[in-house]
Amino acid sequence: MAKYCFGIDVGGTTIKCGLFQTDGVMLDKWEIRTRVEESGRYILPDVAETILAKIAEKNLSKSDIAGVGIGVPGPVNEAGEVPEAVNIHWGYVNVVKELGDLTGMTVKAANDANVAALGELWQGGGTGYQDMIMVTLGTGVGGGIILGGKIVAGAHGAGGEIGHAHVDDTMVEACNCGNHGCLEQFASATGIANLAKKILEASDAPSVIRGHRNISAKTVFDAVKEGDALAIQVAEQFGEYLGKALAVFSVVVDPEVIVIGGGVSNAGPILLDYVTGPFCKNTFPPCRDTKFALAKLGNDAGIYGAAKMVL
Numbered sequence: 001m002a003k004y005c006f007g008i009d010v011g012g013t014t015i016k017c018g019l020f021q022t023d024g025v026m027l028d029k030w031e032i033r034t035r036v037e038e039s040g041r042y043i044l045p046d047v048a049e050t051i052l053a054k055i056a057e058k059n060l061s062k063s064d065i066a067g068v069g070i071g072v073p074g075p076v077n078e079a080g081e082v083p084e085a086v087n088i089h090w091g092y093v094n095v096v097k098e099l100g101d102l103t104g105m106t107v108k109a110a111n112d113a114n115v116a117a118l119g120e121l122w123q124g125g126g127t128g129y130q131d132m133i134m135v136t137l138g139t140g141v142g143g144g145i146i147l148g149g150k151i152v153a154g155a156h157g158a159g160g161e162i163g164h165a166h167v168d169d170t171m172v173e174a175c176n177c178g179n180h181g182c183l184e185q186f187a188s189a190t191g192i193a194n195l196a197k198k199i200l201e202a203s204d205a206p207s208v209i210r211g212h213r214n215i216s217a218k219t220v221f222d223a224v225k226e227g228d229a230l231a232i233q234v235a236e237q238f239g240e241y242l243g244k245a246l247a248v249f250s251v252v253v254d255p256e257v258i259v260i261g262g263g264v265s266n267a268g269p270i271l272l273d274y275v276t277g278p279f280c281k282n283t284f285p286p287c288r289d290t291k292f293a294l295a296k297l298g299n300d301a302g303i304y305g306a307a308k309m310v311l
Helices: 043-057 095-103 112-123 189-201 217-225 229-253 263-267 269-282 298-310
Strands: 004-010 014-021 026-033 065-072 107-111 132-137 141-147 257-261 291-294
Touching: 004 043, 004 112, 004 298, 014 043, 014 298, 026 043, 026 298, 043 065, 043 095, 065 095, 065 112, 065 298, 095 107, 107 112, 107 298, 112 132, 112 141, 112 257, 112 298, 132 229, 132 263, 141 229, 189 217, 189 229, 189 263, 217 229, 217 263, 217 269, 229 269, 257 269, 263 269, 269 291
Parallel strands: 004 065, 065 107, 132 257, 257 291
Antiparallel strands: 004 014, 014 026, 132 141
């Protein structure tokens, strides 16, 4: 009976790798560089090479391995096919077939944000629940939906793309996806910084964030903790956008818990204070007791979730 599995999280700069026992204990983790040159053709061979090297290093055999789970930064359908993943320069790639052929092992693949959500459900902020929405607030806004303990990928692999929900009709600038007024433009780290700059420009009121050359989400929430009035105004606008968007998702998915992760979540529980109010005000009454939690696994969520896919 297989005792181990691998979890792989492919990012634009590095590929995070983990060796797990099938009970969820992580035995080892490491990283390799993501070689995106030549349309990312080296990525899956590099992943296979590092997996096979780790098996040899640990004196394991392939019969000991339940399989390999892998999260990639792009849409993935149920067959493990990626139509395009711009951050790693991929066009169409059949991840499951190619990595399976290279390793000789069972492979499961999914979008990286969905995989991170599964990791948080398994061993992080969503532990103990089966129905969860996860939002990752970083440079962009990612998301994952888990129902009955399983990832909802959708027909086009775009299930859980919360960051591209339309939330504003007045936004002139285009989102990275090409649309205008996406949640990502207001609730990401970049979006929060942009909100802060606009509020500062529109007001002469004093604020500690005026003294920062490079305003960031951390700058804003550090100032919120100091009681800065303009920073609080930024946090309230951010919370309105995110809380209302999650209220819409809640009446579609009806989650038990909403987990918020990504770099912005490092602000801590104060972040949730600005999201839960607009959420409760705008959601369907039966959904108002939805729990909110912060993610716990940090950058390891992806490898945990990738491993869990195999199991």
